[in-house]
Amino acid sequence: MQLSAYFERIGFSGEARPDLATLKRLHRAHLASIPYENLDVLLKRPLDLDPARIFDKLVTRRRGGWCYEMNGLLGWALDEIGFSVTRLAGAVARDTRGDSIIGNHLVLLVDLDDGRVIADVGFGDGLVEPVPLAEGEIVQDGFVSRLGRIEDGWWRYTNHQNGGAPNFDFRPEPADPAVLAARCAFLQTSEISPFTQNVVLQRRLSDRVEVMRNSLRLTVRPDRVEERVIASADEYVAEVRGAFGIDEPAARVLWPLAERRGREMLAERA
Incomplete structure (x- = not known):
């Protein structure tokens, strides 16, 4: 697992520093180069959260992946560069499905010198760049979305009007790896997934x-x-x-x- 191979995969060049400018470039390059896809789930090839397996699939074999793989790979790269990264347990459509689906999305919280930002290359059609962990409207390349506080320490990202999934919730606190692993397993095996x-x-x-x-x-x-x-x-x-x-x-x-x-x-x- 080498950063140079990841950089080549996403077409990233230049110095990589643990700062916002680098994070924005990485975020855009990753999204443009590595697609979101669930083919292996349908082909019944087991997936997990192991960084080495994710790297092999998305970088070495030049495939795409779903949120656990996409944000898993970006999170690994950010760690290697020297960013301070926290993995969060997201919950897509929690507003209609309740707390039972917590962990059905992986989100990254990155602490920078000038504040905390949310990075997410695993939602498919959401953020194109990281955004501050702050309430307000988000306009990126003409797409309008929103981030805001809701109840009990939860935040909600609301996707743009033409998005696939409407929203996801998260708390800005470290995810329980067991919760993420369990949801990852459920979503690739359950008939209702x-x-x-x-x-x-x-x-x-x-x-x-x-x-x-x-x-x-x-x-x-x-x-x-x-x-x-x-x-x-x-x-x-x-x-x-x-x-x-x-x-x-x-x-x-x-x-x-x-x-x-x-x-x-x-x-x-x-």
């Missing part, structure tokens, strides 16, 4: 988010969403490779699921 039911790929660029939800291919911009339906397995595989940079031969076997779930999603809108 959205990750075992849907093919999801996302790449967060500066002006847009490229998304594939099952057979639906979207380009999300601050003011609009462009959508089309993928029509064949060949087109699906080409999108996985071309738009998201993933060369995974086994991805083809997921097309029947993607096609079926895409039809179901369209039918639910009708």
Whole structure:
């Protein structure tokens, strides 16, 4: 596990210092280069929180990953550079699902000389840069989101209007690794987990988010969403490779699921 290999993977050059300017550059470069994806969950390949396994998958084998892997890799790199990083147990959609889902998201809290910031490359279509741990509206490249306090020490990040998941909650305190490990295991094995039911790929660029939800291919911009339906397995595989940079031969076997779930999603809108 070498920082130089990670830097090459995300196209980062120059001196890496434990400061806000470096963190912003790393955050953007990571998102633009490494896609959010859940293919291994659907292929029933076990995932965990081990940094070496995450590094091998995302850096050496040039794959993408979900929040535990994306923020796990960034957190490791920040530690190596000399940042002070705290892993937080996030809770996506806690406002509707309650406390039972705490730990279904990994978030990073970074302490800098001039304050504390939230870093998150694992939400798929959320922050493009780290933001101060402070209440207020967030405008990044035209996308408008919000961070605010709620109850009992909790904070809520509310995604932009065209985002996939609407929000996640967190407390700015160290996560229990056992809680994160348990949720990581549950989300990749449970029949009620959205990750075992849907093919999801996302790449967060500066002006847009490229998304594939099952057979639906979207380009999300601050003011609009462009959508089309993928029509064949060949087109699906080409999108996985071309738009998201993933060369995974086994991805083809997921097309029947993607096609079926895409039809179901369209039918639910009708």
